[in-house]
Amino acid sequence: MSARADAPLVERIARAHADLRPRLRGGPAWQARRDAALSRLLQRGLPDRRDENWKYLDWPEVLAREFAPVTAATAEAPTPAGLELPGACRIVTVDGRYSPALSDRSLPAGVSVEELGAALDREPELAARLRVPGEDADDRFALLAEAFTDAGALVRIAANADVQAPIHLLHIATGAAASHARLVVEAGTNSRARILEQFLGGGDGALSNLAVEVTVGAGAQLVHMRLHEQPAGAAHVETLSVTQAADSRYRQQSFILGGRVLRSGLRLELAGRGAECEVEGLFMVEGIRQADIYTVIDHLAPHTRTVETFRGVASDRGRGSFNGRIVVHEGAVKADSQQSSRNLILTPLAEINARPQLEILTDDVKCSHGTTIGSLDPQQLFYLLSRGIDPAVARGLLTFAFCEDVVARIPWPEARRHVEELVVGRLPDRDIIREFV
Amino acid sequence: MPQKGELILDVRDLHAKVAGKQILNGLTLQVRAGEVHAIMGPNGSGKSTLAGVLAGRGEYEVVSGSVTYLGQDLLALPAEERARAGVFLAFQYPVEIPGVNNVYLLKAALNALRKHRGQPEVDAFEFLGLVREKMKLMQMDESFLNRGVNEGFSGGEKKRNEVLQMTVLEPVLALLDETDSGLDIDALKVVSTGVNSLRGEGRAIVMVTHYQRLLDYIVPDQVHVLAGGRILKSGGKDLALELERRGYDWVRQEAAAA
Numbered sequence: 283m284s285a286r287a288d289a290p291l292v293e294r295i296a297r298a299h300a301d302l303r304p305r306l307r308g309g310p311a312w313q314a315r316r317d318a319a320l321s322r323l324l325q326r327g328l329p330d331r332r333d334e335n336w337k338y339l340d341w342p343e344v345l346a347r348e349f350a351p352v353t354a355a356t357a358e359a360p361t362p363a364g365l366e367l368p369g370a371c372r373i374v375t376v377d378g379r380y381s382p383a384l385s386d387r388s389l390p391a392g393v394s395v396e397e398l399g400a401a402l403d404r405e406p407e408l409a410a411r412l413r414v415p416g417e418d419a420d421d422r423f424a425l426l427a428e429a430f431t432d433a434g435a436l437v438r439i440a441a442n443a444d445v446q447a448p449i450h451l452l453h454i455a456t457g458a459a460a461s462h463a464r465l466v467v468e469a470g471t472n473s474r475a476r477i478l479e480q481f482l483g484g485g486d487g488a489l490s491n492l493a494v495e496v497t498v499g500a501g502a503q504l505v506h507m508r509l510h511e512q513p514a515g516a517a518h519v520e521t522l523s524v525t526q527a528a529d530s531r532y533r534q535q536s537f538i539l540g541g542r543v544l545r546s547g548l549r550l551e552l553a554g555r556g557a558e559c560e561v562e563g564l565f566m567v568e569g570i571r572q573a574d575i576y577t578v579i580d581h582l583a584p585h586t587r588t589v590e591t592f593r594g595v596a597s598d599r600g601r602g603s604f605n606g607r608i609v610v611h612e613g614a615v616k617a618d619s620q621q622s623s624r625n626l627i628l629t630p631l632a633e634i635n636a637r638p639q640l641e642i643l644t645d646d647v648k649c650s651h652g653t654t655i656g657s658l659d660p661q662q663l664f665y666l667l668s669r670g671i672d673p674a675v676a677r678g679l680l681t682f683a684f685c686e687d688v689v690a691r692i693p694w695p696e697a698r699r700h701v702e703e704l705v706v707g708r709l710p711d712r713d714i715i716r717e718f719v
Numbered sequence: 720m721p722q723k724g725e726l727i728l729d730v731r732d733l734h735a736k737v738a739g740k741q742i743l744n745g746l747t748l749q750v751r752a753g754e755v756h757a758i759m760g761p762n763g764s765g766k767s768t769l770a771g772v773l774a775g776r777g778e779y780e781v782v783s784g785s786v787t788y789l790g791q792d793l794l795a796l797p798a799e800e801r802a803r804a805g806v807f808l809a810f811q812y813p814v815e816i817p818g819v820n821n822v823y824l825l826k827a828a829l830n831a832l833r834k835h836r837g838q839p840e841v842d843a844f845e846f847l848g849l850v851r852e853k854m855k856l857m858q859m860d861e862s863f864l865n866r867g868v869n870e871g872f873s874g875g876e877k878k879r880n881e882v883l884q885m886t887v888l889e890p891v892l893a894l895l896d897e898t899d900s901g902l903d904i905d906a907l908k909v910v911s912t913g914v915n916s917l918r919g920e921g922r923a924i925v926m927v928t929h930y931q932r933l934l935d936y937i938v939p940d941q942v943h944v945l946a947g948g949r950i951l952k953s954g955g956k957d958l959a960l961e962l963e964r965r966g967y968d969w970v971r972q973e974a975a976a977a
Contacts, residue, residue, distance in 0.1 A: 660777065661814045665868075668774050668810075669824060669884070670802035670831035683818025683867070690818070 291345065292327050296320075298350035299429060307432040308399040311409035319415065319428035328426070329419035335547075336419060338603035338635055340572045343543045347489035347517050348459045351377075351430055362454060362482040365509075365700050370450040370478070377456055378463020378492065379433035392443025392473065398434030398464055408436075412466065413495050413523055420547055420578070424521035427462045427493035434464035437477070441470030441499065448694060449477045453492070455516065457485025464493045467506075471499040471527075478697060479508045481540070484516030492520040500527040500554060505535075505693060511704055512540035514571060519545045528554030528583070535692060538565035538573045539704045548577040552586035552614075561590045564688045566708040567600030567632070577606045581614040581647075588618070593688050594625040595681060596632035597710050603635040610642045610649065617644070621651035626658065626684055628677075628710055678715035682706065720891070720921035721752040721789060727892055727923045728773075728793075733784035734948075735772050742768040744948035745784070750892070755924045757934055757959060760945035761967050766927040767811060769945070770896040773925075774808035775801050788892065802828070803835035805891030809881040809898050816868035821880070822850060824868050825887055832888060853886045856916060858909050874901040882913035893917060895926040899933035911936030931963040944970045 299320055306316065329336040364372070373395050374384035380397045389395060402409050415424035439445060455461060469475060484490055490512075498504050512518060518541050526532050538544050550559055565573035579588050594602045604625070610617045625634040638651045658680045666676035685705045692698040709715055721727055728750040735743040742765045750756055760766050772779045773786065775798030786793040793801060816824075830840045841849075854861065857879045869877050878898055885893055895914065899907055914924065914937050926937065934942070934956060942958040943950045946967060951974040952958070962970070 659814075662816050664776055664798065665810070665814045665816065666819075666824070667798040668802055668808050669828035669888075670799050670835070671824075671827055672799060672831070673797075675827075676799075679819050680816070683816060686818035 292324050294349055295426070295429075296324055302351060302430065309403040311406050312399055312402045312432065315409060315412075315414070316429055319425050323422065323425045323429050326417075326422065328422050333419045335576055335605060338601070338605070339545055339574045340543045340601070343572070344489065344517055344519070344545075348487055349489065351460050351462050364452040364480055364482060365450070365478070365697060367448050367450055367478065367694055367696055369446075370448040372450045372452060373435065373437070374452045374454060375433075375435055375463065375465075376454050377433065377461035378431060378453070378490070380435040390445050390447040390449075392440040392445050393449060393475070394438045394440070396436050398436045398466060399432050401436045415493070415521075420549065420576070421521060423491055423519045423545075423547075424493040424523070427464055427491050427521070430462035431464055433461070434466065436466045437468070439467075439469045439473040439475045439502075439504075441473060443470065443473045443475070445473070445475040449475060451477060451479045453479060453481045455482070455484030455488055455490045455512065457483060457488050459487070460489040460491065462491045464495070467494070467496045467504075469496070469498045469502040469504045472501040473499065474503045476505040476693060477507070478694070479506070481510045481512050481518065484512045484518065484541070486515035486542075488515075489517045489519070492518070494520060494522040496522070496524040496532075498524065498526045498530040498532045498557075501529045502527070503531040505533045507692060507697065508534065508536040509697070509701065510536070510538045510540045510544055510546075512544070514540070514542055514569060516541045517543040520547065522546070522548040524548065524550040524559075526550070526552050526554060526557035526559060529556040530554065531558050533560040534562065535688065536563040537689075537701055537704070538563065538575070539701075539708060541571065541573075543572045543574075545574040546576070550577070550579045551582055552580065552588065553582050555583045556585045557583065558587040559589075561588070562592070562688050562691065564593045564595075564685055564705075565602050565604075566595045566685070566705065567602045568597045568708050568710070570599050572600070573602045575602075575604045575606075579608045579619075581608070581610040581617040581619065584613065584615045584617070586614055586617050588620065590621040591688065592623045593685060594623070594634050594636070595628065595685065595708070596626070596634050597628040599631045601633045603637075605635075605637045605639075607639040607641070608649070608651070610644055610647050612643045614644055615646045617647040617649070619647070619649045623653045624684070625653075625655040626681060627655065628657070628681065672714070674711040674714050678709050678711045681709055682715065723753040723920040725752045726750075727752050727789060728925070729785075729787040731785045731787075733772070733786065734782040735768060736780045736782055737768060737778060741782070742948050743772065746945070746949055748943065748950060750923045750925060752923055753920045754940045755918060755937065756926070757939040757942045758925065758927045758945050758950075759929070759931075759942060759959060759962055762929075764945045765948040766945055767896055768948075770808055770894045770925075770927050773894055774798060774806060799831070803831055805832075807885055807888055807890030807893050809878075809885055809893065809895045811896040811898075811900065813869050813877040813881055815870050815872070817870045819868050821866050821868050822864040825850065825884055828884065828888060850887060853883055853913075856886065857883045857913050859883060875903065875906040878902060878910055879906065879913075882910050886913050886916055889917065889922075891922055893922065893924045895924065895928075897927055897929065899928055899930060907933065908936060931959045934959045946971055946974075
């Protein structure tokens with residue numbers, strides 16, 4: 283164990299891959315992609331803390347984890363309950379692998395789900411269509427996922443489908459070893475759907491690595507809520523890639539409320555004219571937990587719009603970072619981009635780093651960004667105290683209210699209440715606050 | 720509850736600073752149960768500082784002097800304990816707290832008072848009845864119940880909300896910090912009705928104001944002129960009318976001559 287942990291990372295990866303290769307499933311198209319990904323990965327290695335976009339990640343904690351993936355034999359699936367959303371269609375993945383047995387049999391009209399490998403075998407053109415992770419460091423974990431996995435889920439929303447039922451993707455990690463997985467979501471032209479991804483499970487030694495690829499077709503509307511509530515020992519790295527066609531609407535809400543180390547990277551391309559996105563998020567880090575949020579939003583076409591809102595709360599020795607870049611490319615005239623990052627540090631040893639970056643490469647755009655890092659507003663605090671409210675309760679209420687800003691916008695009441703519970707559970711005076719909210 | 724005529728507030732030779740600057744310079748004031756006091760004075764005279772010091776605002780530093788409230792040292796109590804003991808400040812600029820529900824805060828505040836007095840928590844049904852009744856008095860729409868504290872309220876709505884809280888919490892000592900500022904005449908009447916509903920033998924009200932107009936609706940027993948951090952002159956309600964007519968300079972000159 284110790285020998286492996288000390289060996290250079292690429293050697294560990296190469297060795298793990300050699301062990302696994304005979305057991306990896308999938309046809310030649312899938313195999314060819316995996317091999318290509320592995321050789322690029324071995325050439326370039328994973329990023330490290332010298333890389334600007336990875337410098338806040340708790341690398342020792344990540345590198346101490348097992349990189350060799352869970353094999354089918356170890357993937358015994360205990361099934362955590364997950365959120366009960368009325369009328370939802372539930373799709374379960376276990377260590378990244380789509381589990382038809384645990385998933386709902388009947389899907390709403392216009393929705394199809396299948397194992398990514400099976401789809402690739404059947405539709406060779408899908409392999410050509412799927413994104414190939416890029417060369418830069420941002421994409422290196424996506425490359426790792428591509429090299430290692432024959433697991434993944436493909437969710438398709440048919441063109442013009444108006445899916446009312448929430449699509450609940452429950453990702454369950456079984457713990458122990460690593461998992462590398464892919465999720466592909468294709469929202470067809472003029473479709474409408476709402477997806478909730480929920481992450482549960484994952485033990486102290488586990489590393490889950492997920493690459494998510496979302497394409498939002500022309501005129502499509504997709505709501506994508508993501509809820510991380512892994513146990514406090516889990517490590518999770520994810521690379522999201524979202525591409526939006528003309529006049530599409532994409533709203534992402536991510537709640538990063540779990541995991542020992544959680545790295546979430548997003549690259550979103552507003553590729554078609556008139557595409558609009560809202561990216562909202564909340565991270566809370568208490569104890570020794572860490573959250574590392576990195577987002578890049580590219581305005582590539584005229585009349586594109588972004589509203590990005592992130593909130594962060596750190597207490598104890600928790601550490602969080604928000605590194606958000608918005609690039610308005612040449613030709614993206616009349617782009618409208620607003621970014622806000624507000625952060626609360628509740629205790630002296632907690633830490634938050636916020637790095638908003640705005641690059642404007644064209645004229646005639648409207649852009650704004652704002653970042654704050656601070657403690658609770660003393661005026662608000664005094665107002666509550668002057669009404670006889672206990673100081674610990676007042677601080678808790680104000681912190682909760684700070685988070686509510688994002689939480690209140692969750693589209694399903696059951697999910698909202700669930701997240702509120704999680705938020706309260708991460709407040710310093712959680713026991714006192716609980717009766718109040 | 721104090722008896723009529725009992726000393727509720729006894730401020731003696733109070734000196735206080737804000738950000739290193741001396742604002743109160745030997746202020747002395749006695750307020751008894753059943754009385755309504757108006758404290759008037761030009762800008763910067765220390766009116767809001769007095770209200771803030773009494774309510775326990777953190778940024779004020781008391782240099783010397785004493786404040787006794789119902790026989791106890793008020794300055795030794797943190798803000799939340801002053802509130803629980805029956806001191807209420809209606810803010811000049813009530814802060815907005817999105818995400819903290821307005822009616823929820825009111826209930827928590829009432830329960831904090833009740834707990835302090837050894838009473839059980841208020842019954843939810845009874846509480847709602849009480850709040851609805853007081854909202855009617857304050858001519859507030861019920862939609863205010865479910866909004867965040869002062870969130871998106873106009874200036875006048877915020878002031879009504881302050882007085883609504885006051886009528887529900889029924890303080891022993893109500894401090895009104897320029898509650899009339901920014902109100903049109905109709906809102907002023909409503910706010911005054913709320914304040915007058917609290918007048919009673921066991922309570923006292925101290926209003927800080929710029930304008931005599933408020934005193935047409937809430938008639939004070941005593942009027943004090945505060946300037947340079949001290950009370951220069953005290954009198955009955957006619958003093959307010961005289962100030963309205965003659966301004967503050969003559970009071971300053973009179974005090975300087977004496």
